[in-house]
Amino acid sequence: xxxxxxxxxxxxxxxxxxxxxxxxxxxxxxxxxxxxxxxxxxxxxxxxxxxxxxxxxxxxxxxxxxx
Amino acid sequence: xxxxxxxxxxxxxxxxxxxxxxxxxxxxxxxxxxxxxxxxxxxxxxxxxxxxxxxxxxxxxxxxxxxxxxxxxxxxxxxxxxxxxxxxxxxxxxxxxxxxxxxxxxxxxxxxxxxxxxxxxxxxxxxxxx
Numbered sequence: 001x002x003x004x005x006x007x008x009x010x011x012x013x014x015x016x017x018x019x020x021x022x023x024x025x026x027x028x029x030x031x032x033x034x035x036x037x038x039x040x041x042x043x044x045x046x047x048x049x050x051x052x053x054x055x056x057x058x059x060x061x062x063x064x065x066x067x
Numbered sequence: 068x069x070x071x072x073x074x075x076x077x078x079x080x081x082x083x084x085x086x087x088x089x090x091x092x093x094x095x096x097x098x099x100x101x102x103x104x105x106x107x108x109x110x111x112x113x114x115x116x117x118x119x120x121x122x123x124x125x126x127x128x129x130x131x132x133x134x135x136x137x138x139x140x141x142x143x144x145x146x147x148x149x150x151x152x153x154x155x156x157x158x159x160x161x162x163x164x165x166x167x168x169x170x171x172x173x174x175x176x177x178x179x180x181x182x183x184x185x186x187x188x189x190x191x192x193x194x195x196x197x
Contacts, residue, residue, distance in 0.1 A: 025136040028127060038138050 002061045006034040008052045023047050079124065079133045086117035155182060 009019050009030075016030040023030075025044065032038035033048075040048065049056045090113025097106035123129035131139045162175035 025138070026127065026131055028131070029136050029138040032138060038141075041137050044137060 001039050002036060002063055003033065004059050004061075005030070005048060008054070008059065009034075012052075019051075022051060080121070082133050083117040083121040086113050086120060089113050090117070151182075155179075158182065 005019075009016070014022075016027045016034070020027045020030045023044065029038065029040075033040055045056050045060055049059045052059060090110040093109035093113065094106045097103070097109055120129060120133060124133070135143060158175050158179045162172045162179055165172045165175055
């Protein structure tokens with residue numbers, strides 16, 4: 001699943017560590033989401049979207065391989 | 068809504084304490100079995116593991132083992148499933164070999180039965196819960 005997490009995080013000048021701490025997950029989890037190796041749970045996806053003042057649909061995009 | 072699936076419940080000392088507890092159980096078992104050397108060795112190994120978990124908080128992997136987030140919990144679940152499948156494969160293999168040797172298949176049949184029944188109970192419970 002493609003996502004805008006890296007771009008949104010970079011826009012705000014945050015490190016993966018800082019974003020992870022804000023969402024109570026590890027830096028590795030943020031890195032795995034950004035590199036699209038891990039698809040977050042719905043609660044974490046919503047928390048990420050809320051953190052960036054956005055919606056889940058704007059942050060995460062389902063591509064044809066995910067369906 | 069919480070994104071920290073288990074970290075709020077898991078405490079940093081749970082894993083070291085459990086390692087020490089296991090060490091104490093192994094110590095007692097070996098001591099009862101009249102092998103003081105094995106008892107001390109087992110306890111020291113588990114105490115070293117406990118110390119690694121307790122003092123290794125500087126390392127991210129150990130921090131995650133002590134207080135897993137949702138990705139680590141998912142990894143742990145899959146690793147447990149793989150490990151369980153390995154054990155099941157060995158149990159079935161050993162059971163078949165014992166039968167071929169003219170034995171009754173004990174204790175492998177009992178271990179297999181415990182695994183099978185617990186799997187069915189877990190499936191029923193988790194289906195009921197979800």
